[in-house]
Amino acid sequence: MRVGIEEDLETRADIAVRGVRVDAPVQRSKGAGPSDDGHLVVDGANATLPLNPESPYVVQDGRIFRETIDLGLSVTPVGRPRFYDLSTTDGVPYRKIALLHGKDVLATTVVQTCIRYAEDQRCRFCTIEESLRSGATVAAKTPQQLAEVAEAAVRLDGVRQMVMTTGTTSGPDRGARHLVRCVRAVLEAVPGLPIQVQIEPPGDLGVLQDLRDAGATSIGIHVESLDDDVRRRWMPGKSTVPMAEYEAAWAEAVRVFGRNRVSTYLLIGLGEDPDALVEGAGRLIDLGVYPFAVPMRPMVGTLARRDGATAPSPALVADVTGRIAALLRAAGMTGADQGAGCAACGACGLLSAAGG
Numbered sequence: 001m002r003v004g005i006e007e008d009l010e011t012r013a014d015i016a017v018r019g020v021r022v023d024a025p026v027q028r029s030k031g032a033g034p035s036d037d038g039h040l041v042v043d044g045a046n047a048t049l050p051l052n053p054e055s056p057y058v059v060q061d062g063r064i065f066r067e068t069i070d071l072g073l074s075v076t077p078v079g080r081p082r083f084y085d086l087s088t089t090d091g092v093p094y095r096k097i098a099l100l101h102g103k104d105v106l107a108t109t110v111v112q113t114c115i116r117y118a119e120d121q122r123c124r125f126c127t128i129e130e131s132l133r134s135g136a137t138v139a140a141k142t143p144q145q146l147a148e149v150a151e152a153a154v155r156l157d158g159v160r161q162m163v164m165t166t167g168t169t170s171g172p173d174r175g176a177r178h179l180v181r182c183v184r185a186v187l188e189a190v191p192g193l194p195i196q197v198q199i200e201p202p203g204d205l206g207v208l209q210d211l212r213d214a215g216a217t218s219i220g221i222h223v224e225s226l227d228d229d230v231r232r233r234w235m236p237g238k239s240t241v242p243m244a245e246y247e248a249a250w251a252e253a254v255r256v257f258g259r260n261r262v263s264t265y266l267l268i269g270l271g272e273d274p275d276a277l278v279e280g281a282g283r284l285i286d287l288g289v290y291p292f293a294v295p296m297r298p299m300v301g302t303l304a305r306r307d308g309a310t311a312p313s314p315a316l317v318a319d320v321t322g323r324i325a326a327l328l329r330a331a332g333m334t335g336a337d338q339g340a341g342c343a344a345c346g347a348c349g350l351l352s353a354a355g356g
């Protein structure tokens, strides 16, 4: 028997924070952004969940149990994709170029370094350069390498969309120009593949049109928090980009890509006032920007983890997620309608499970 949507959301929030005991062949550990974890399919939808041997939740026979109680959620770990066994013509293993996220998303960080990675500048939840140091990836991916991997991932493993993010580079475009070349090359190899690009607000907003003209379906311009005090504490380097630059970039991106083809991450658990967070999400929705609210889970290797930060309470995650999902529903916006990207994938948050 399935529980109601609110109880369901609370249970899912608890699982998202405490994690599960399961053997997941596809895992993400270290890299850009705020989450790692094992890749699973829960009730048909992508979900990244912390793999935690201490968790009260366990996966058995394709279902999640708490102690002996069957929660009524089907679970399938994502299988190791076939493209992981291949290497590029210039000898780089495909899995150092791009990774499978969920069951059908190909994700890459095209430039794996960030000008903001000095310890007093970097985002405290991010480990973009740790995966480089560990040898799991290469510093810069060429458009040709990405095209080769995308073609194989679509052909062999049923990939349906691609996410391209980048560390921030020192040029005024903050990395966007390289993304233009990467999108073009991938779409030449795989015409029609939905691609989301993720960038900081570029100095020259004209590059947004160039990204759209190259064929990108959607764009993420990720602020993570709308509260300047929280931004300064958690993202000392990135918070030097004024909110006004984000607002201008979102507005131009909506003009170029369309309503609900633009998104931003909002992290739950950085100490922001929950009402202010939900109100801010409402303002983004009014602009046509999808606020992809996800719980901050401090990954191994982050400054947050080193300094003892903990994930938010499941009750807070459920409350904020439920309220933002209601605003999205009222505006007729769903993550799926982004066409490509994190909001369309939905795995790192609970909004899609909550009907957003």
Ligand code: SF4
Residues within 6 Å of the ligand: 033, 046, 048, 101, 102, 105, 107, 163, 341, 342, 343, 345, 346, 347, 348, 349
């Ligand atoms: S939400 Fe984004 S980061 Fe998370 S699994 Fe999906 S594509 Fe990857």
